[in-house]
Amino acid sequence: MLAAAKEEQQIRFESRHKDTVLERYSATPRCNRQRHSPGSNEPFLRSKVAEQRKQLVNAFKCRSEYDFVEKIVEEAFSKLPPKRLHIVEHIVGLDACIKDVTSLLDTVSILGIHGTEGVGKTTLAKAVYNSVVHQFEEACFLADIRTAPKGSKGMVRLQKTLLSEILDEKKKIKFRSVEEGISKIKQRLCLRRVLLVLEDIDEMEQLEQLVGGRHWFGNGSKVIVTTRNNQLLIDGHIY
Known part of the structure; x- marks a missing residue:
């Protein structure tokens, strides 16, 4: 009986000891418990x-x-190719005029269309533009130049319009002066084959600040100018 009592006492001691160890482990913070088993979370x-x-x-x-x-x-x-322009009205004999103008464009780099108001200069210019625009890398039809605001601000706006339509850039082209605009035009377009129509120009200064020289544009570029002022074409040596 004495041996059995000792054995029972030993079992109780081990059981209590085990419970103590379990209680100590469960009371340990999680971060500390993880340290007891390194690499378990890896x-x-x-x-x-x-x-x-x-x-x-x-x-x-x-x-x-x-x-x-x-x-x-x-x-x-x-x-x-650049987009074609919409033409509302039709002029009798327009096709023959288109043929004559396009044949002249083959021999000159800048061509003038002169006439009084309402004779169809703009319609003819649009029709010629549509017939040859596919031959060019870039194109721009700059309309109503005569009615644009006078002075440097108006010209800067025209120069920006010309560049933005030809280059078709997402970002706005920024410059403040006419001189800077001239520099931008020559710099950005000197290697491009461009078709440019300047509609209703009435001052020589406008022509000089938009297309001052043939070298402003790449080889094969063409410029068409419409105007009511025949003297402008004479002074600018425009055919």
Whole structure:
């Protein structure tokens, strides 16, 4: 009986000791308990890092593909010919006039169309523009120049319009003076084959500040000027 009592006492002691150890472990903060089993959380962390890395790689691929597609679209649009102009009215004998003007354009770089108000200068210029515009990299029909505000502010606005329509850029072209505008036109268009129509010019200064010289544009460029002022064509040596 004495032996059995000792054995029972030993079992109770071990049981109490075990409960104490369990209680001490369960009362330990989680961060400390993790230290008792180093590396137990490592597979989870590795999987999270791998997942985030995969997401970043996919995001980068999507962005790269988007940029690539956008670049292709921009290049495709840049290779399209400039848009044709809408012509409302029709002039009797217009086709013969178009043929005459286009044949003259083959021999000169700048051509003038002179006449009084209402004779169809603008319609003829638009029709000629539409018939040859596909031959050029860039084109611009700059309308109503005579009615534009006078002075440097008005001319700067015309220069900006000319550049923005030809270059078709998303960002606004910035400059403040006529001289800076002249420099921009020569710099940005000197290598481009351009078709430019200046509609209803009435002052020599306007012509000089928009198309001051043939060297402003690339080889093969053509300029058509419509005006009521025949003396302007004579002074500018325009055919």
